[in-house]
Amino acid sequence: MRWGRTPDSAVTERDDDGYADLRSYAAIGDGRTLALIARDGRVDWLPLPGTDGHPVFAALLDAADGGCVELAPVEPYTVRREYVGPTNVLASTFTTAGGSVRVTDSLNTGISGRLPWTELARRIEGLEGRVELRAAVRPGTCLGQASPWVHETAHGPVLRLADMTMAVRTLGAEDVVPGDRRIDVTYVSSPGSRQLLGLVGTQAEPLVLPPAEELDAGVDRTIARWTAWSEAFSWEGPWSDAVRRSALVLKLLLHAPSGAMVAAATTSLPESLRPREGVGGKTWDYRLAWVRDSAYALTALFRFGLREETHGAISWMLGSIRRHGPEPRVCYTLDGELPRGALEADVPGWRGIGPVVSGNPAGEQLQLGVYGDLFAIVALYVGDGNVLDAETGRMLAAVADLTCDRWQSRDSGMWELPETRHHTTSKLGCWVALTRAVELAEDGHIPGDPSRWRSEAERIRSWVEEHCWSEERGAYVWYPGTDRLDASILLHAISGFDRGERMSRTLDALREELGCGPHLYRYSGMAEEEGVFLPCSYWMVSALQLCGRTREARELMDALQDTPNDVGLLAEMLDPATGALVGNLPQALSHLALVNAAITVATTS
Incomplete structure (x- = not known):
């Protein structure tokens, strides 16, 4: 089944309640926030001023x-869309019986970098015939927390919501009609015409009102800046289109003010289209930064030769851990603070599947894998020719000492489950931490005597080999005493713990029990609760390659090329019955796994 590519098509993807299929969304961003635009031209998600904002x-x-x-032709239409070259600026061509028009969507950047305000520009270019378009800018209720209104000023109407102030800027509009909670605009295009719908906004500060012509010029400036960024990174390997688009998505998810990698741009999108009674939609808030995601991100960013992003990401992470340490947390807010627990909003959720939440309780869990993620990041950083500061070295030595004691504890595991166990991959995260700590100490990057770290790393290896291998299953099991499987073991073919016969047999067992086409469920029993977990599909590619099964790795990677949607976006999961994307999107971990799989195959073949 070919799910990903959709050429010119009529837009019929909203259900009766007005919700669009998640596969229909494209993303644009400015380094601080991100907008999701459906194929019918409607911006359905735009938090302000940042990704984790209102x-x-x-x-x-x-x-x-x-x-x-909203912005779309009045008459029925078909649409074709694509990004403008190697950028995060979107171009959609709408064709009606009377003509065609191109809409170019950009979250504009400034002359010297990110703008101090938010600037959404929607350029409208007439191509053929006459096309009437209707637009509406209608802020919502901040998920039931505030009420918008239109305020008349000496410079025209502005929109207010909570502490946000916004203004609509137009060029070539036929009519602009302010209401009490929205502003409606009408356009008529003709061959060669150029018009604009713009939105500028600020939070708790005065609002600048740039002329519409400046917003229009900002579209070209933003295209040029994205193009220059894309030309700065190097990738000449296989699957280049998917790798380059994933790199651009990852750049969207790097929170420029702090350097943090946002796990996903959204909250509360369900992980299943058919939630079981009592299970709910598995709706979580991913507008936070996981240490794990940062670790995987650096692998890709180093390979692409990007130094500003890698330095920003590791500096954010190390600073956050120092501030709230000594024990590293699973995740942090985008400004490096500790996340709060989840608060529910009284709104229906996507297609009525809730709850809709803000915040994530994972930040309060013990997940031992984070120790390995931290040291993997640092090892990559110094291995790329960089030097740690003295304070970071002392902190890492203290964390290594802590790991020697903590590895024996039960934890919630990578999948953030409420019941704590002795998860196999959690122990292996500690093994990664200690083996990398030994290497760092021996190379003079961190202080201390690594003899204890080396000894405890060997003790972890022995424990896993004795307690977590099942000859009956022919696989590493999820935790001692079970015959259930966990796909996160793939990460420890990647980490180097085992690339031999046992791991190779484990790959076969995972594909047999957790496999669905080219994809995998996260762990045993999940087929009834959620979609396949897309990062696992790409982790399997890397694991096959590193276990010497190159042909299978390449065949699987080829089979995964139609998984992204028509503009290259991946969500967290996929419903294998329909090909529908489910879970939050765009999802950093999915794109990171894709990129790193391509890198692994290209550099180890």
Whole structure:
């Protein structure tokens, strides 16, 4: 089944309640926030001023009252869309019976970098014939927390919501009609015409009102900046289109003000289209930064030769851990603070699947794998020719000492489950931490005597080999005493713990029990609760390659090429019955796994 590519098509992807299929979304961003635009031209998700800010436009989760920015032809139409070259600026061509028009969507950047305000620019270019378009800028209720209104000023109407102030800027509009909670605009295009719908916004500060012509010029400036960024990284390996698009998505998810890698741009998108009674939709808030994601991100960013992003990411992470240490946490807010628990909003959720939440309780869990993630990042950083500061060296030595004691504890595991166990891959995360700590100490990067770290690393290896291998299953099991399997063991073919016969047999067992086409479920029993977990599919590619099964790795990678949607975006999961994307999107871990799989195959063949 070919799910990913959709050429010119009529837009019929919204259900009766107004929710669009998740596969229909494209993403644009400015380094601080990110917008999701459906194929019908509607911006259904745009938090302000940042990704974790006010959900000002959130029809994605509340079609009736969430708010959106609409722009589409009045007549029935088909649409074809693509990104403008190697950029995160989107171009959609709408064709009606009377003509065609191109809409170019950009979250603009400034002359010297990110703008101090948010600037959404939607350029409208007439191609053929005459096309009437209707637009509406209608903020929502911030998921039931505030009420928008239109305020008349000496410079025209502005929109207010909570502490946000926004203004609509237009060029070549036929009519602009302010209401009490929205602003409606009408356009008519003709061959060669050029018009614009723009939105500028600030939080708790005065609002600049740039002329619409400046917003229009900002589109070209933003295209040029994205193009220059894309030309700065190097990738000449296989699957280049998917790798380059994933790199651009990852750049969208790097939070420029702090350097943090956002796990996903959204909250509360369900992991299953058919939630079981009592299970719910498995809806989580991923607008946080996981240490794990940062670890995988650096592998890709180093390979692409990107130094600004790698330095920003590791500096954010190390600073956050120092501030809240000594024990590293699973995740942090984008400004490096500790996340709060989940708060529920009284809104329906995407297609009525809730709850809709803000915040994530994972930050309070013990997950031992984070120790390995931390040391893997640092090892990559110094291995790329960089030097640690003295304070970081002392902190890492203290964390290594802590790991020697903590590895024996039960934890929630990588999948953040409420019941704690002696998870196999959690122990192996500690093994990664200690083996990397020994290497760092021997090379003079961190202080201390590594003899204890080396001894405890060997003790972990022996424990896993004795307690976590099942000859009956022919696989490493999820935890001692079970015959259930866990796909996160793939990460420890990648880490180097085992690339021999046992790991190779484990790959076969995973594909047999957890496999669904080219994809995998996270662990035993998940086929009834959620979609396949897309990062696992790409981790399997890397694991096959590193276990010497190159032909299978390449065949699997080829089979995965139609998994992204028509503009190259991946969510967290996929419903194998329909090919529908499920879970939050775009998902950093999915794109990171894709990129690193391509790198692994290209560099170890």
